[in-house]
Amino acid sequence: MPTITFTNEKKEIQVPAGANLRKEALRAGVPLYPGIHSVANCHGLASCGSCRVLITKGMENTSRKGLLESARLGVSLAYIGNEGTMRLACQTNVNGDITVTTRPSLNLFGENFFS
Numbered sequence: 513m514p515t516i517t518f519t520n521e522k523k524e525i526q527v528p529a530g531a532n533l534r535k536e537a538l539r540a541g542v543p544l545y546p547g548i549h550s551v552a553n554c555h556g557l558a559s560c561g562s563c564r565v566l567i568t569k570g571m572e573n574t575s576r577k578g579l580l581e582s583a584r585l586g587v588s589l590a591y592i593g594n595e596g597t598m599r600l601a602c603q604t605n606v607n608g609d610i611t612v613t614t615r616p617s618l619n620l621f622g623e624n625f626f627s
C-alpha cells in the first residue's frame with residue numbers, strides 16, 4: 513500500500529493503490545484547503561484550483577496530469593515556478609509513496625516569478 517506523507521501536518525497515511533489524493537487527505541483530517549475554501553470549493557471538479565498541493569517526492573508515483581488539470585493550473589499564479597511539483601489533489605491518484613506539501617504559499621517575489 514502506498515504511503516502519503518504530509519509534511520505540514522507531520523502525518524503519514526497508507527492508502528490503496530490508485531486512491532484519490534483529495535479524498536484520502538480529507539478522510540485523514542488533513543486540512544487541504546486554505547481559509548474560506550474549506551467550505552467554498554468545487555468538491556473535486558478541477559475548477560476552483562484551491563486543492564493545489566506540491567508533490568515534493570514521488571511525482572512519478574502519481575497519475576498523469578489531464579487536460580482539465582493542466583488547464584486549471586495554467587491560469588494560476590501559484591503554478592509559476594512550480595510546474596514540476598504542483599498538482600490538484602482532486603485530480604491526482606496515488607500509485608506509490610509520495611510526500612505532499614498542502615496549501616503551498618504564493619511567492620510573488622520568488623526568483624522564478626518575474627524572470
Ligand code: FES
Nearest residue numbers: 556558561563602
Ligand atoms: S477541489 Fe476544486 S480544483 Fe480540486
